[in-house]
Amino acid sequence: MLRISFDTAMERECSGTESKGINWDINDMKLPQDPENMDWFQEWPDSYVKHIYSSTDRNAQRHLSGWAMRNTNNHNSRILKKSCLGVLVCSNDCTVSDGRKIYLRPAICDKARQKQQSKRCPNCGGSLKLISCRGHGGFPVTNFWRHEGPFIYFQTKGVHDHPKPETKLESESRKTGHKKRTAVVSSSLGLKRSRNGQVSIEENSDLDNISCMPLGQESLLPLYDFNDMDMEPSARDNVLNNCFSQTKCYNSAKDSDHLQNLSDIELSVNLQKDNQNDSSKINGVDFISSTMEFDIDNEDQQTWNRAFFAKSPNVQPLENLSWEKSTLHNFLDLNSQQISNTQPTIRGNLLSLNLVDDVHQGILHVSNSNNASSAAVYRICQEESYLFRCNPSHFSPIL
DNA sequence: CGGTGCGGGACAA
DNA sequence: TTGTCCCGCACCG
Secondary structure, eight states: OHHHHHHHHHHHHTGGGSSTTOOOOTTOSSOOSSOSEEEOOOSSOOSSOEEEEETTOHHHHTTOOSSOEEEEOOSOTTEEEEEEOOEEEETTOOBOTTSOBOEEOOOSSHHHHHHHHTSBOTTTOOBEEEEOOOTBTTBOOEEEEEEETTEEEEEEESOOOSOOOOOHHHHHHHHHTOOOOOOOOOOOOOEEEETTOEEEEOSSOTHHHHHTSOTTGGGTSOOOOTTOTTSOHHHHHHHHHTOSTTTOOOOOOOSHHHHHHHHTEEEEEEEOOOOSOHHHHHHTEEEEEESOOOOTTOHHHHHHHHHHHHHOTTOOOGGGOOOOBOOSSOTTOOOGGGOOOOOOEEETTEEEEEOOOOOSSEEEEEEETTEEEEEEEEEEETTTTEEEEEOSSOOOOOO
8 A cells, every 4th residue: 555655656756757748557447549649669667657659669569678577467467567677796796897887687587597696797707696676665666568559558666776787688699799898878768759650859858767877887788899790690680670769869959059950950761672681781881870878968978979070080970960760670660651751840849850661671861951962871770879871881880 | 498478376455 | 355476387489
């Protein structure tokens, strides 16, 4: 009882993070049937948030989460409940050479998790310790999934009281030994997707999640190096396939100067049909940028950007950048019937772009209207913060 | 082998 | 009765 009232209070308090203007609970008999906006998949949902995803969203279909969540029976076949397993840390609290800590992903399978804890820290050889999640009144944080018609309703209860583990993808990549680690920013997005497929980057994005992350954790997550040709095609595809939800994690401009810059950007979407396999597509991609959180308001970031772009002649600063959504599978998971136009809009603090579906190969062209020659085609990686520039020759990492 | 979902059972309020 | 967690099972890749 105590927990219920606590939940309710928290949910009210955190209503700002809920799906826009919608007040509902996963247990409601009737859920909103015509939500104004659907959400982009959030890999790191935390606190008492709710999201409404499209039933075509693959990540939502799979009930994926960055957190290690295991199934929990709630004796309700309509609502899938999952609880957090915490994070696996080194008992020596060791630090990797670049200052990062070890935060491994607990195995979902009980046996595997037990076995995992008997293994040694990959860094110092010390023993591993499981920090269990007690973020929901002493119990693990729980996630709820409910499929209703064209929507997948998601709700989380509790606040994770432990660092973020590796994502599933990172964990798998580490196990296969094909991963090269550098620094990367993990994020939750402030993206909203309306029913007609319009994408908007909201000022009120989910950056709270980032700020709540333990210090240094954002630098723990890996960055995939697609120049690593040993990387298995499937793993590589997965990285690319899931790339949108993590990508455009920049704050929209809060200041009119930046808005002006944005308004100079002309966006258009170009679709290409490509029957080639994904790997071959990847080979035509020029990896140009990663690991950055595009905070347009952040002076440091801009300084960094300038330095970065100056060093990288093939790279253009954000103001000139184009976003491309590569659909290596259907990364957008957009409902083709809902999407018909490609006109971008600048509305208030929102930079919006309409994306065309039919997306077996969607490519977003963005050009600066003041400089038509700077038009370019880019791909955006979903799960990692990548921006890819199409290049018929080859790709090369710039970091 | 491990991730995932289902469902039985136990327990507490 | 209801809600929760633990556990084992089956299925699948």
